[in-house]
Amino acid sequence: MSTKQKVIIAVALTAVIGIALRIFLPVGTPLVSVRAEELFHIGGYTITNSLVLTWIVMALLIVLSVIGTSKLRSGNTEALKHPRGLQNALEYAVEMFYNTMQGVSPKFAGRFFVVVATIFFLVLPSNWFGLVPGVGSIGLCYSHSAEHAAAPNYVATAGISTDVAAPVLAAAAEGGNYTNNCPSGTAFHPFLRPGSADLNMTLALALISFAVTEFWGFRSLGFGYLGKFFNIKGGPIQTAVGIIELISEFARIVSFAFRLFGNIFAGEVVLLVMAFLFPTLLSLPFYGLELFVGLIQAFVFAMLTMAFIDMAAESHGDHGHEEHAH
Amino acid sequence: MDKLGVDLPLLLSQIVNFSLLAILLNMFLYKPILNALQARSERIRESLDNAEKVKQQLARVDADYDAKLQEARREGQTIISQAQERARAQEAELLVVARNNAAKIEEEARNKAEQDRQQMLRGLQGQLASLVTETASNVLGRELQTKGHDELINKSIDQLGRLN
Numbered sequence: 001m002s003t004k005q006k007v008i009i010a011v012a013l014t015a016v017i018g019i020a021l022r023i024f025l026p027v028g029t030p031l032v033s034v035r036a037e038e039l040f041h042i043g044g045y046t047i048t049n050s051l052v053l054t055w056i057v058m059a060l061l062i063v064l065s066v067i068g069t070s071k072l073r074s075g076n077t078e079a080l081k082h083p084r085g086l087q088n089a090l091e092y093a094v095e096m097f098y099n100t101m102q103g104v105s106p107k108f109a110g111r112f113f114v115v116v117a118t119i120f121f122l123v124l125p126s127n128w129f130g131l132v133p134g135v136g137s138i139g140l141c142y143s144h145s146a147e148h149a150a151a152p153n154y155v156a157t158a159g160i161s162t163d164v165a166a167p168v169l170a171a172a173a174e175g176g177n178y179t180n181n182c183p184s185g186t187a188f189h190p191f192l193r194p195g196s197a198d199l200n201m202t203l204a205l206a207l208i209s210f211a212v213t214e215f216w217g218f219r220s221l222g223f224g225y226l227g228k229f230f231n232i233k234g235g236p237i238q239t240a241v242g243i244i245e246l247i248s249e250f251a252r253i254v255s256f257a258f259r260l261f262g263n264i265f266a267g268e269v270v271l272l273v274m275a276f277l278f279p280t281l282l283s284l285p286f287y288g289l290e291l292f293v294g295l296i297q298a299f300v301f302a303m304l305t306m307a308f309i310d311m312a313a314e315s316h317g318d319h320g321h322e323e324h325a326h
Numbered sequence: 327m328d329k330l331g332v333d334l335p336l337l338l339s340q341i342v343n344f345s346l347l348a349i350l351l352n353m354f355l356y357k358p359i360l361n362a363l364q365a366r367s368e369r370i371r372e373s374l375d376n377a378e379k380v381k382q383q384l385a386r387v388d389a390d391y392d393a394k395l396q397e398a399r400r401e402g403q404t405i406i407s408q409a410q411e412r413a414r415a416q417e418a419e420l421l422v423v424a425r426n427n428a429a430k431i432e433e434e435a436r437n438k439a440e441q442d443r444q445q446m447l448r449g450l451q452g453q454l455a456s457l458v459t460e461t462a463s464n465v466l467g468r469e470l471q472t473k474g475h476d477e478l479i480n481k482s483i484d485q486l487g488r489l490n
Contacts, residue, residue: 035331045335054340058347065355072358080362080369094359114356118348121355195340199330204340 014281021279032269036198037139037189049190050198053135057125057195065090093121097302104303105310108216112309115212119205120302123196127264127294130194131287136268139190141182196264196297199257206256209305214249217312225312252308256301263297451483458482 036048068086071079083091097117101109109116129135182188195201217225229246231238267290274283459479 033331034329036336045339046333048331048336051336051339051343054343058343061347062350062354065351069354069358072362073354080365083362090355091359091362094356095363098360098363113360114348114352117356118344118351121351122344122347198336199332200336201340203332204337204344207337208341208344 011281014284018278018280018282025279032265032272034199034265036193036200037142037187039189039191048198048200049139049193050195050201053129053192054122054126054195054201056192057122057129060125061121097121100303101306104306108309108313109306112212112216112306115208116302116306116309119209119305120298123205123260123301124295124298126195126201127298128291129192130197130264130268131271131290131294135192135194136190136272138192139188141186142189143186194264194268196260197268199261202261203253203257205260205301206253209256209301209308210250210253212305213252213308213312216309220313256304260297260301263293267293451486454486455479455483 036050038046039049039052040047064086068090071087079087094117097120098109098113101113101116105112217228229242229249231242234242267286270286271283271290274286459475
């Protein structure tokens, strides 16, 4: 059997499975929620599904690091000479990222590596976790009225379900009469949601990136750093440029937060819609695309932070063009 | 902002999450690995330096060896030539001594032979004289008186000696 025939058979089989799924498994209307869904409350604090997944990612990262570097931290010379297994993989990742950051900012890569690398290593698994089957699709139906109560009213569980919106958006989409695997009056809350598809996390990262950048600007240039924004001596044009710089400085927070959020959230929605339109087959190419987008967005966030830190330390007048990602 | 799900406690908790993660990863991931990478690159540099040093040392030892060999060869050459010279001088000296000795021995031998001959001649002369006189007396029948004929005898001996 030639490769071509194999491909054709695989595609046909997937199509058949897709059609069967479409017919026999009722799929709810794809509804999306921009906000992370609440799962439960602990002592007055709301715990959302994105927070839970962020904790899972953090725990995974920390456990992997502790295991992977245990030999190195104990001063094992054999591990230093011959890295293998997990340690080798971690070394490869850290070294490659470090070298890339050094390419962006040779002077400050070492100093700000902790911040930039943590952004990268937190965002990347967060992005990719959204692609794991079950994340965003396994959950419970929560009663609207009980949503803010201490104990939510579990109504029914759905085997396969699509993301369901918060009441406001759902009502807007369906005229208040949406049919879903959840009974009416309840909303589906998935247990897990990638952190980068929640504005709280992307905004938090953007604020950290902004704070570090401004801190470094003041630290390296003193109050002369403000001369970049309030340049009255340079004439009216320089004054106007300074004001634009000031606006763009703060606009970065928004662009950082929404770039990551938008990309990952939109990826989730695209996968959802494709799965709704035609199960299995149509989402496949988008899975590849989303894998790529997840990597690129994590990288862009970290690299832009590094670039902005580097630019903040330059005195005004000789800073280059800001890099814009998609 | 509320519609977008932005909520201050959640935002703060994410900032805390990030800070915690940064601290822990710095402790367990970045620091050990970056230190290891640095230690490794230092070790590599050291090894390369050492290799360079060893190579230089080897070259130096090689050059030393060559120089020593050269020197030894030169020394050997001088020793040999000196020995040869000395041998030649000695040879010449020995030759001279031998020649002298030989000459002396020859001289002595010659002298001795001459002396012997003289002695023998002298003995012979005496014997001859007595023999001659005896023979002559036998022939003449009478004993020649030694006295008075000495002149004659000596004359004949002289003739004999000249004949010899």
